Amino acid sequence: xxxxxxxxxxxxxxxxxxxxxxxxxxxxxxxxxxxxxxxxxxxxxxxxxxxxxxxxxxxxxxxxxxxxxxxxxxxxxxxxxxxxxxxxxxxxxxxxxxxxxxxxxxxx
Amino acid sequence: xxxxxxxxxxxxxxxxxxxxxxxxxxxxxxxxxxxxxxxxxxxxxxxxxxxxxxxxxxxxxxxxxxxxxxxxxxxxxxxxxxxxxxxxxxxxxxxxxxxxxxxxxxxxxxxxxxxxxxxxx
Numbered sequence: 278x279x280x281x282x283x284x285x286x287x288x289x290x291x292x293x294x295x296x297x298x299x300x301x302x303x304x305x306x307x308x309x310x311x312x313x314x315x316x317x318x319x320x321x322x323x324x325x326x327x328x329x330x331x332x333x334x335x336x337x338x339x340x341x342x343x344x345x346x347x348x349x350x351x352x353x354x355x356x357x358x359x360x361x362x363x364x365x366x367x368x369x370x371x372x373x374x375x376x377x378x379x380x381x382x383x384x385x
Numbered sequence: 386x387x388x389x390x391x392x393x394x395x396x397x398x399x400x401x402x403x404x405x406x407x408x409x410x411x412x413x414x415x416x417x418x419x420x421x422x423x424x425x426x427x428x429x430x431x432x433x434x435x436x437x438x439x440x441x442x443x444x445x446x447x448x449x450x451x452x453x454x455x456x457x458x459x460x461x462x463x464x465x466x467x468x469x470x471x472x473x474x475x476x477x478x479x480x481x482x483x484x485x486x487x488x489x490x491x492x493x494x495x496x497x498x499x500x501x502x503x504x505x506x
Binding site for chain 2: 278307308309310312314318319320321322325326329331361363365366367372373374375376377378379
């Protein structure tokens with residue numbers, strides 16, 4: 278089955294840039310989606326189809342995808358961005374949705 | 386306001402059954418594929434199942450295949466998850482989620498807050 282690998286944690290100071298990676302075999306051939314989840318809340322879609330933002334998501338959130346790594350970038354990080362971030366794909370071979378293990382963002 | 390609200394969770398013993406419901410409002414329910422996604426306490430997201438708009442296509446995670454079934458009633462704007470032969474490892478918050486139509490892949494734009502299922506002896 279398809280596996281997505283995320284580092285468990287990322288720490289950045291306010292105003293800096295946070296970068297989240299999501300590794301998978303030839304992930305560049307798939308559409309990658311990213312979710313933000315704060316404690317006790319449902320996940321929120323922040324980037325879909327590698328680099329598109331749903332309505333209401335700030336431009337500070339951006340994404341890219343190539344080769345074996347997809348990336349979510351949050352520019353000018355704010356305290357309110359502190360959350361877990363999950364990547365996700367649809368694996369056509371297994372007809373399964375796959376999530377990465379998630380990365381916890383700490384704003385120092 | 387577009388919304389999904391889950392219900393039906395609870396505490397059950399291993400081997401028991403439970404049916405979860407997900408009530409939709411604020412959008413045309415019959416136009417969307419729907420998923421169940423679960424999250425064990427303190428852990429990450431774990432996809433469970435998906436159902437197409439007309440119920441003709443249903444897919445399940447390997448961990449639940451043969452034990453869980455997914456269905457929908459478009460006349461009642463409600464999604465269901467029938468869970469049989471429950472195991473301790475099925476303990477999780479269960480969310481229903483709507484497939485995002487603007488996405489070429491299967492992303493989820495609306496999520497319910499979830500209902501807690503605890504399987505324990």
